[in-house]
Amino acid sequence: MPKEKQSFLERLTGSIKPEPEESESVEMEVAVAKKDFIEERPREKVIVKEIPTMKKERTWMEEAEGQLTIDVYQTPSEIIIKSTIAGVKPEDLDVAITNDMVTVKGRRMKDEEVSQDDYYYQECYWGSFSRSVILPVEVEAEKSKATLRNGILTVHLPKLERIKTKKIQVQEEE
Incomplete structure (x- = not known):
């Protein structure tokens, strides 16, 4: 049985978590802060994993x-x-x-249904x-x-x- 689509309000408020399609790894450079200044040393690299992305067909814009x-x-x-x-x-x-x-x-x-690739203007x-x-x-x-x-x-x-x-x-x- 297919899952029911989340309403715009549910996605906006986060009352129901979006279904992840895939995970992405993001690499960021972070400066280490001490008191009121940023320490003068090489920036550390931090890898953040498991950031869920929404399925393309389930964006909030489609239901607006x-x-x-x-x-x-x-x-x-x-x-x-x-x-x-x-x-x-x-x-x-x-x-x-x-x-x-x-x-x-x-x-x-x-x-009629028209493929997105066939549009010049929409x-x-x-x-x-x-x-x-x-x-x-x-x-x-x-x-x-x-x-x-x-x-x-x-x-x-x-x-x-x-x-x-x-x-x-x-x-x-x-």
């Missing part, structure tokens, strides 16, 4: 999520978020909205992506809507209508 580029602007009645999400089907998108934050998650899948992002935005005003999450047209995701977020402060006149009671 891409971050969407977005435009956020407002009209008098709503906040609008737009993002280019070309090559992603609506069913591969997840838009989560609270009164003060929006999170867009998804995955852009490659439609700038397109393939894989998982996400973006969370803290909103400048509260919105009505239940009345929000999202559409995808020509590779552009548009999220309409109606602003929450708060009752404005109302002045009342104080009357004298008899």
